[in-house]
Amino acid sequence: MTIALTEDLLAKFDRRIEDTGPAPGIKILNDRDYRAIRARLLAERPPGTVWVFAYGSLLWNPCFDVEEERKAMLHGWHRRFSLWLTRWRGTRERPGLMLALDRGGSCRGVVYRIPEHDVEAAIDRLLRREMGANPPTNVPRWISVRSTGENLRAIAFVADRNGPAYAATLPDEATVEILSLAAGHVGSCADYLRRTVLQLEARTIRDTTLWRLQAKVAVYLASLDTDATLPPPIVEIDHACEG
Template identity: 40%
Template sequence: MLQSRGLPTGWWYSDAEREADRAATLARRPTQDLWVFAYGSLMWDPAFHFSEVRRAHAPGHARRFILLDTRGGRGTAANPGLMAALDTCPEGPGCDGLAFRIPAAQVEAESAILWQRERVADGYLSRFIDTTHAGGTVPALTFLADHSSATMVPTLSRETQIEYIATGTGILGTSADYLRTIARQFAELRIADPDITALLARVEARIAAASATPT
């Protein structure tokens, strides 16, 4: 399907590479149950089965729009898209999201689904970080931005971020809809994220201005 759309192929991990990363990561897990911290699309579409979900906070981390998509998901090489990644940010206020608990007996099966979704290719590092929620502090699995990957571009200007989100589109939809969905999820959860609010306002203004421009 990708070739028929003129999109690049061969950039994804093999099953063996993906499984090796999963096995190495799970071998380091600090608890038998697996907590998973979600900061983006996993919040509304986790795909795996879980027994519990809680509002959670990840100190020392930030949700940043630095994940460049040129492979056809929500952007292409001609019109790049942009999505959120979790980045280390020791001096920031931390990142709010959701924590899902996968019971120990289901970790093997459900983590395989999680890796097939989140570790398709390079861009992330599978790591355990401390998260806080009503039950206290719990180490949770998450997927951190890998700055050595060409898909992570932390130096993007705000104007470039807005342009890519406003114009990026692919087989999964538009980058703008991705941002809108995050904002809707936050509204439902009563999570205040001034950066998301401000970014969405500027993206909507960019889209409206482009629609009003005569062709």
Template identity: 40%
Template structure:
């Protein structure tokens, strides 16, 4: 992997929190509760699944009783959301990942426990969205797993409107991510954490893998560092098929070692 903790550290710097956008009022407690109830009621007695394709894999806010490798067909990861807060600033906006139309996306599906389910759904929604406009990106996504199809809640699915920058070349994305940092950390760190935690589950997104190479090159260029000595191009490590399922303890932490079938 080209992007290393040492390179990521070069992107970190203290940044003040610019605060919320005054033109986008945050959801109220009552509105968060209503959203959670709507999704909970819509699911009914069926198991409630959550699709994690980014930071929910390595920084969850919920308990889970099961996880499975899952694929969302018709969607792919895309750093297409411009942000001036958290991992960006007004002076140097960053890019956040969403699901955009086309292709497929491999991630993890987590099943929530039946008890206290609505409260857990609300925690997920509060983590993922802030405003009413944000909430429109919450939707059910059909997934295919080793045990058959499931329907899962996902966030930032098919966003539209201002601040959405579709079909950016990876080279352009890399230039932004090598420079952007906010009070919540750097974009380079987000990319690094996402890639290594996907790798831990035998998931390799070819665009993210290429992007981490480009971001590493850009960081070296910014800081005048020599590139590693030329050698054979690294080949992706071949792994066994990763249709996996597993379980986690009620006090959920990043998933335990994968159980292979």
């Protein structure tokens, strides 16, 4: 089955957005914060290999050397657009959404094995890539996954439902419009959705929710007039969110 959300559709509304930096007043994690989070993760580290569970953008940009990759199943969490972004792939005027793991259900993805000699540096790069705001809403923890007939412990990023960037479940209409139109200095939410679906498909993982979303986003983008002013955001949030 061919993906409906094509590069040509994305190109219709491709636009360059300048990074204005963190919003005024937002607190950002500093070096000491990252060291403390890394130390906590390592203190809780199970014996043996360090694995990282990938379910979104880590599928195409893991930001560390990968010694081995395996498909894996996670129970008790599901992949959902549950994080608001007012930077990166959104702006304060038109917030975007990013995937995180939310409680309930299950999620198929992959686990990456980190080389032992690179564990501390790799975790540091991972934390700095996935977390920015203080307090963060996208938080790392050890989870249990099933892969190739065995149980593994892996690091995964999950949504803190009490965090400032947490996005409660939205109607499909709102989610589709946000993913279709939100963009920031690193790219658009529609591109993020497309890349995730393609990376999952390349590993023979069909996420039916994301597959349905990409088709709806494709229809939405195809219906828009490239010369018309974009409609106002369907959802507004009253604070800056950086995950």
